Amino acid sequence: MNTVTTGHAGAGELTPQVLRTAFAAFPSGVTAVAAMVDGRPMGMAASSFTSVSLEPALVSVCVAHTSSTWKLLAAAPRIGVSVLAEHHGETARSLAARGEEKFANVEWSADEAGAIFIHDSALWLRCSIHDAIAVGDHDIVVLEVESLDRFEGVAPMVFHGSGFHGMSRGTKRVPLRNGWGWEFDPFS
Numbered sequence: 170m171n172t173v174t175t176g177h178a179g180a181g182e183l184t185p186q187v188l189r190t191a192f193a194a195f196p197s198g199v200t201a202v203a204a205m206v207d208g209r210p211m212g213m214a215a216s217s218f219t220s221v222s223l224e225p226a227l228v229s230v231c232v233a234h235t236s237s238t239w240k241l242l243a244a245a246p247r248i249g250v251s252v253l254a255e256h257h258g259e260t261a262r263s264l265a266a267r268g269e270e271k272f273a274n275v276e277w278s279a280d281e282a283g284a285i286f287i288h289d290s291a292l293w294l295r296c297s298i299h300d301a302i303a304v305g306d307h308d309i310v311v312l313e314v315e316s317l318d319r320f321e322g323v324a325p326m327v328f329h330g331s332g333f334h335g336m337s338r339g340t341k342r343v344p345l346r347n348g349w350g351w352e353f354d355p356f357s
């Protein structure tokens with residue numbers, strides 16, 4: 170049976186936290202958006218990734234105006250987008266953290282133009298910025314895809330209900346907070 174847990178939220182009750190929880194009902198993947206900036210790796214986790222257009226090849230991510238990482242990435246000539254795999258819970262957590270050490274325990278490579286790719290991902294997209302549109306408290310950043318690498322058989326991470334999930338048989342939900350990682354439970 171379906172359960173209504175919060176009921177109707179009036180306009181005054183649509184706080185960022187209420188909306189964040191509500192929007193988490195929509196499952197998505199998680200991408201790493203990353204590039205070299207002044208000789209150092211910079212990047213962020215982004216679940217707002219969406220495909221936009223085939224001709225030309227365009228994708229988008231929505232980036233919060235408060236993101237200090239995006240302010241730096243926005244000047245990069247090329248940006249790598251990696252679709253994270255279901256074992257990348259710790260990587261997503263690191264890339265979502267604030268501060269200098271985001272890449273300390275992340276396996277990554279940069280191409281000659283400075284686009285950064287996370288190892289063992291499901292997909293790599295080598296992109297440049299096509300457009301950015303300020304909407305509300307985010308920018309919709311449209312990225313042009315210049316080349317890609319697909320890694321067949323790599324199960325993507327699924328972000329839902331504020332937790333990281335896998336798509337393989339036997340994976341189970343792991344909360345985003347309170348032990349952000351990913352677990353494999355062969356008995357579930």
Ligand SMILES: Cc1cc2nc3c(=O)[nH]c(=O)nc-3n(C[C@H](O)[C@H](O)[C@H](O)COP(=O)(O)O)c2cc1C
Nearest residue numbers: 213214215216217231232233236237238264265267
């Ligand atoms: C699973 C996940 C998805 C996220 N998706 C987005 C996103 O789509 N857009 C965004 O601006 N921030 C997103 N974030 C937050 C950023 O990854 C990161 O926390 C933020 O950029 C850190 O702040 P800073 O950029 O000021 O260092 C996400 C975080 C997590 C854990």
